[in-house]
Amino acid sequence: MTLLRQGSGGQALRSSARREAGLTLDAYLPYRLSVASNAVSGLIARAYQDRFGLSVPQWRLICVLAEGGALTQGQLVSKTVMDKVMVSRAAQGLLRRHLVSRTAHHADARSHVLALSTQGQRLYAEIAPLALAYEQALIAGLSPDEVDGLKRLLSRLQSAATALVDSDPPA
Amino acid sequence: MTLLRQGSGGQALRSSARREAGLTLDAYLPYRLSVASNAVSGLIARAYQDRFGLSVPQWRLICVLAEGGALTQGQLVSKTVMDKVMVSRAAQGLLRRHLVSRTAHHADARSHVLALSTQGQRLYAEIAPLALAYEQALIAGLSPDEVDGLKRLLSRLQSAATALVDSDPPA
DNA sequence: GTGAACTAGTTTCAGATGATACTAATTCCG
DNA sequence: CGGAATTAGTATCATCTGAAACTAGTTCAC
Numbered sequence: 001m002t003l004l005r006q007g008s009g010g011q012a013l014r015s016s017a018r019r020e021a022g023l024t025l026d027a028y029l030p031y032r033l034s035v036a037s038n039a040v041s042g043l044i045a046r047a048y049q050d051r052f053g054l055s056v057p058q059w060r061l062i063c064v065l066a067e068g069g070a071l072t073q074g075q076l077v078s079k080t081v082m083d084k085v086m087v088s089r090a091a092q093g094l095l096r097r098h099l100v101s102r103t104a105h106h107a108d109a110r111s112h113v114l115a116l117s118t119q120g121q122r123l124y125a126e127i128a129p130l131a132l133a134y135e136q137a138l139i140a141g142l143s144p145d146e147v148d149g150l151k152r153l154l155s156r157l158q159s160a161a162t163a164l165v166d167s168d169p170p171a
Numbered sequence: 172m173t174l175l176r177q178g179s180g181g182q183a184l185r186s187s188a189r190r191e192a193g194l195t196l197d198a199y200l201p202y203r204l205s206v207a208s209n210a211v212s213g214l215i216a217r218a219y220q221d222r223f224g225l226s227v228p229q230w231r232l233i234c235v236l237a238e239g240g241a242l243t244q245g246q247l248v249s250k251t252v253m254d255k256v257m258v259s260r261a262a263q264g265l266l267r268r269h270l271v272s273r274t275a276h277h278a279d280a281r282s283h284v285l286a287l288s289t290q291g292q293r294l295y296a297e298i299a300p301l302a303l304a305y306e307q308a309l310i311a312g313l314s315p316d317e318v319d320g321l322k323r324l325l326s327r328l329q330s331a332a333t334a335l336v337d338s339d340p341p342a
Numbered sequence: 343g344t345g346a347a348c349t350a351g352t353t354t355c356a357g358a359t360g361a362t363a364c365t366a367a368t369t370c371c372g
Numbered sequence: 373c374g375g376a377a378t379t380a381g382t383a384t385c386a387t388c389t390g391a392a393a394c395t396a397g398t399t400c401a402c
Contacts, residue, residue, distance in 0.1 A: 023299045025234045025251070029306050029322065030215050034227075035252050036325040037208030039332035040201050046336075055388095056205075063196045074350065080196070081206050085390070088351060110350040110397045128194045135200050138331045142324070150324050151200065153317060154207040160309045161210035165217070226358090245380065256360070259381060281367045281380040 033157070044134060052127060053097075057082055057090035059127070062116065065100065066124045070115035072105060099123060204328070215305060223298060224268075228253055228261035230298070233287065236271065237295045241286035243276060270294060 025031050041056065048054040054062070060080045065071060068079065076087050091114060094100040099120035105111035116124060139147050196202050212227065219225040225233070231251045236242060239250065247258050262285060265271040270291035276282035287295060310318050 023234065023303055024238060025231060027322075028234075028302070029310065029318070030211050031231070032322055032325050033204075033208045034212050036329040036332075037204045038252075039329045039336075041205050043332045043336050044201050060196060060202070063194065063199075067195060072350080081209075083390075084351065085353095088353095089389095092352090105350095108350080108398075110395095112351080131199070132194055134335070137335055138328055139200065140331070142327070146320075146324060147200070149317075149320065151198075151203055153313070153321050154203045156313070157309055158207040158210045160311070161207075161214045164305070164308055165210075165214050243380080254360080255381065256383095259383095260358095263382095276380095279368075279380080281365095283381080 040138065044131075047130065047134065048127070051130070052123065054127075055090065055093070057086050058093055059131075061087065061090050061094060061114070062099065062120060062124050062127075065114060065116045066121070066128075070103075070113045072111045072113055074111065076114065094120070211309065215302075218301065218305060219298070222301070223294065225298075226261065226264070228257050229264055230302075232258065232261050232265060232285070233270065233291060233295050233298075236285060236287045237292070237299075241274075241284045243282045243284055245282065247285065265291070 045056050048056065048059050057080075060082065061076055064076060064079045068075075071079070073084065073087050073091060076082075076091075077084050080087065082090075091100065091102070095102055098117055100114050101117050102112045102114055105113050142150075216227050219227065219230050228251075231253065232247055235247060235250045239246075242250070244255065244258050244262060247253075247262075248255050251258065253261075262271065262273070265285075266273055269288055271285045272288050273283045273285055276284050313321075
């Protein structure tokens, strides 16, 4: 791993400095996490895009609306971990394609309530099995315990990261 | 979790359809992975940007060059899992700041060999401890076994995803 | 009630990103 | 050798993204 070519005139940091630093990209968790996530996201994104013309943000909205019924964009923001701009844009795309309906909020005229249209529900019913098939394909060979453990650790990293963002830096 | 408000006039899919689909965003691994990764990447990216004016791609190059000595951009591509355009741009930025040197490849005039400059090495020595401190802060509370397991599972997901990209779809 | 402070959502603008096309050098192969 | 096919790296363009400004509606406090 570290032994890949370096013969060609390389003048790497004397290994003492590296050992002192203790830092290798391949062993660095944030890097590993990012690379794995990009690989998976890319796969999923291409699948939804190619087959249904949906972006990932759009798919997330559909998914949450299918679970949760009618929601305002603000509620969607908190349920999807996307910012309001992204939700707004994704919603507009879905609206154009009549996959969601938008009705005035009964008590707040600024707010709109989004819900899956019949057509949107049909699309959801079509995509959901595919989404699950991808998940299955990805975790094939892992035990249910491993999958649970993985999810738990991911949550942990996520909350650690958000905590650090707020309460600032470790150095 | 699924019980968050939905009282407000919601007409969620009858739960039978959901159970049949078996799909909940919060339980969907690619989503969890993406959210966790974004949180961590955002944290790291901001840290490097604010304190050193480095983008994550630039930091990756520095890191690999510190490990591996002098490398061509092509070698950097394969070591960083970034495409050649990204490597090219990151390299240009580092070059502008004289953090890397670029010399002609002895045997191939198309190719350039990049290496950390003295200044670049200084910067690396300064950042590395911070990077490790962030990693430590993120995995605080996890046992070494858990961390190893996590890395192993991430690798597994990554290779499953790339395999699926090539050999196409599971449905 | 009326103005200050706030929230929902959209728009705008600037920088990041990715696919594609391009240039220059190299290799392959007859 | 000499031209077709490849490769290293860059530039171009169109899209995506995020931050901040903006609009419209609401709440709060006096």
